[in-house]
Amino acid sequence: MNDLPSYSSIDTDDNNQTHRQVPFQFHGEAGAFFRIWIVNLCLTIITLGIYSAWAKVRTQQYFYGNTTLDGSSFEYTATPIQILKGRLLALGLFILYQLITALMPVLALPLMLAAALLLPWIITRAMMFRHYNTRYRGIRFGFDGSYLQAMLAYVLLPLASAFTAGILYPYAACLQQRWLANHSRFGTSAFSAALSAGSFYAIYLSALGLVITTLIMFFVLQFAVPTLIPFMPLILLPFYFMAYAYVRVKVINLTLNQAHLSTHRFHSTMETLPYLWILCSNTLAILFTFGLAYPWTCIRSARYRARCTSVLVTGDMDRFIQQTYADQQAFGEELGDALDLELGV
């Protein structure tokens, strides 16, 4: 800690602002995380799943605690009991859903409608919980997105895009990122990101081009080399991964590069091919080690994400002010986890 700059001065002259690029750093190690992971897993098995709440908190704390920006670590402050309550509620709801659809199939449609109404609420609550329980320099993050906006971005527009052959989908993705970015706060300061729908259409059109090329290749190969037909899924999978990786990388870069927090800006330099390589090699590593390489794959993903992200600091980062909130419940977070929501960037 001695090699870090010391921040003893409080006042900085506003006219004499300095600019500097501060990278995110990830210090986690595969060996150390493997130990944490395997002990988590073992205790979860022994306690028939109850320990999973503690396991989640320890894992999050390891990743947050090992992510630093300008020498200060991030902190995950949710308690295992909160997570456990959220998990039990989510599990109860899941079982209820299964029972109802199995015993009274007539109710399947109304139930889906109810789920559609519930989804934006779950997403909103999950974001609030996650942000509230993230701290940096002692200051909590926060989230104040509304239910109706989430309804529009996560339910109505995706539905509409399903009926319009996907034409509205990039717009939905744009609204989602706008909603996530512009309602996030650090202390009392709001993040902002001017995201244009046009740039999202550009990303998705390029991805579509990739998919169409793949499909053409698929048909050509099928006629040219019929013996390859059984291996088609294996040949096509990397291309599917590539479209996925491309969209994800471009959306992350776009959102972060447009994002502001007070006087500071963000900078993201992720690239499709390195990211794709990490995705594919992670998958293979997990496959050939029967899951034992999982901790290693988590560490290298986190390292790559950190390496590509930095903050362009103007002035100093000393003036963010804490905001007081009521404690958040973990219900939305755990339901969100159960639904595999990939939220935020």
Add this chain to the structure above:
Amino acid sequence: MTELSAFYYDGHSSQRIACQIQIDAVGTITLPNGQRWPWQQLHVSPRIGNSARFIDLPDGGRLESQDNDTIDLLCQRFASSDNNSQGWIHRLESKLRYVALAVVITVASVWWFMAAGLPVLAREVAYQLPASITAELGAETLTLLEHSRVFSDSQLPAEEQAQLQQMFAQIAAQQPSEFHYQLHIRNAASTMGANALALPSGDILITDQLVALAEHPDALRGVFAHEIGHVEKRHGLRMILQSSAYPLVITAITGDMSIAASVLAALPGWLLEAQYSRGFEIEADQFAQRYMQSQGLSTQHLANLLRQLESKGGHETHGWFSTHPTTDSRIKALETQ
């Protein structure tokens, strides 16, 4: 006197003060702003690897420090029940023998669950579900099979077909369950050859080629009883239940449902299915054996048929035969009555 290097945050602003904190012999800490707190009143975040620790001060201020060893020492010396409750987990994580033990326990229990626990669980669930569910499962498969070019209409004379149907109906009538059994005789000369398969609905397919291979009607009775055994024991539904649990297990292990995990879920599923189907074949054999014995019939003819199938080999080794991998032991089991 102990020193701890840390960042101090007052909890109201993001201002950071790097400092050396003094802790005296009774555990009182002195902050750079002159505040003093007893260590017992602080809340210290648990040690997780070598990640930064956070110490909550009673007034909302916070300390952040990488000096894990000093903090552990202080927690030990001035322990309160609250501030080091998860220390034992860190001790598990840092000792190689406990980590090795955790690997062994985890691998063994996952393996046990997949090999033994899951089949039992699937069987219990399968018997709880009404027969109408399995009937629906089979109906769709049958339509699919009929539309595929694997099977064509049987070339056997109508008289022989009627005999087979009668033989089949006799066995089916003796089953107490509510399945609606039906025999379909099909030609598969150029595709799968000698074969028989059971759908969960009670629809049972047998190929002309298998009928031709059988040297004695009791061999075919044995085949029918074997296939009916698959239906009675709900093997189709159990297979689906067991295989669909696999992604859930993967998710439970890795703790995430990422795209990678869902791809992974599909691949080793094939290996497992082969393993599971071996168990089902043995169960169906036992079912057939019990039936034949109850009728005073010999299972020798079924054993002979199996042996013939094995010796034929060639391109006909897939299908009915290939899902019966331990043919030798099955033949032996059928021959010892």
